[in-house]
Ligand SMILES: [Zn+2]
């Protein structure tokens with residue numbers, strides 16, 4: 001079977017935007033009003049995780065103001081995403097009218113690009129969506145690439161892990177220096193001078209590796225510091241994984257509770273939980289051991305511990321984690337450069353003024369819309385979920401129509 005991208009124009013010859021995008025609605029105007037009327041719940045459903053998971057991870061200290069902000073943020077991002085969806089679907093008709101025929105890149109790609117360009121998100125939500133979409137776009141590009149080196153890297157878990165370890169070391173180094181303040185899996189404690197008059201009589205590390213006084217930069221004893229980190233990260237990994245599955249399988253809960261439980265048991269693999277626990281555990285243990293060995297903390301200890309804890313990627317080797325590290329690596333290096341290097345040339349400062357995140361967001365949304373329809377086997381599950389929720393499955397139906405036409409086309413040739 002030939003690829004959809006190759007026979008698009010043969011397959012869609014003589015078809016209109018109504019045939020492809022809205023056969024259920026007689027005119028483009030009705031299609032527009034119906035999408036405006038029907039699509040609102042979809043994006044609110046998509047962002048339920050965003051509403052519920054941060055409070056669950058916060059685990060306490062809720063104030064009325066916190067809930068107000070959390071709900072306002074949820075409503076804001078859901079409503080803007082709804083606008084992007086309605087504008088995007090409407091642009092399919094607009095571009096059809098403009099060209100007088102269906103166009104390969106203007107069916108899904110450019111409508112996504114322009115609808116995102118027209119909707120202004122708050123900076124927090126722009127970061128959230130821009131980076132999520134950029135990560136998904138990198139994932140698809142990695143999967144699609146025909147470059148020899150990328151192919152090798154893609155197949156090798158070991159290379160992936162090694163790269164993750166390097167990205168992680170550099171990210172943690174920047175965070176340790178304190179030049180860039182951004183969220184990462186872990187925030188390293190700043191190096192402190194040891195108090196040589198203090199007494200360390202802890203039982204586990206003190207027995208294995210006695211240091212006499214507290215050489216580390218963290219508060220509390222090394223044992224409770226490590227145990228606390230492992231427990232906290234296990235809990236976070238567990239909550240994220242379970243919440244994600246519960247939300248996707250929620251409709252089953254009242255239709256067929258027993259099936260829901262079996263599905264839940266199968267889908268929750270605990271790999272994320274183990275990966276996060278190992279990440280934190282290895283980092284803290286290595287840093288404590290080094291501090292105890294040298295009798296003081298040093299930035300090098302953070303580098304060594306960060307490099308080694310990156311190996312926990314092997315427990316949860318996914319494209320999402322890899323691309324997240326890759327994006328953070330680029331973004332933080334860029335910011336670090338401007339904060340630390342003096343006398344940067346004029347052109348570098350001009351480059352800095354370009355609103356990269358906004359451009360990346362527009363390109364990545366367009367790219368992912370296009371991917372879902374024309375290369376759906378490469379589309380990450382979240383992309384399919386997001387677009388189908390927000391378009392009330394209209395994009396899914398569009399894709400099926402196209403595939404149906406292609407099969408008819410193949411048959412007629414045979
Ligand atoms: Zn139309």
Ligand SMILES: [Zn+2]
Nearest residue numbers: 216221222288
């Ligand atoms: Zn310690």
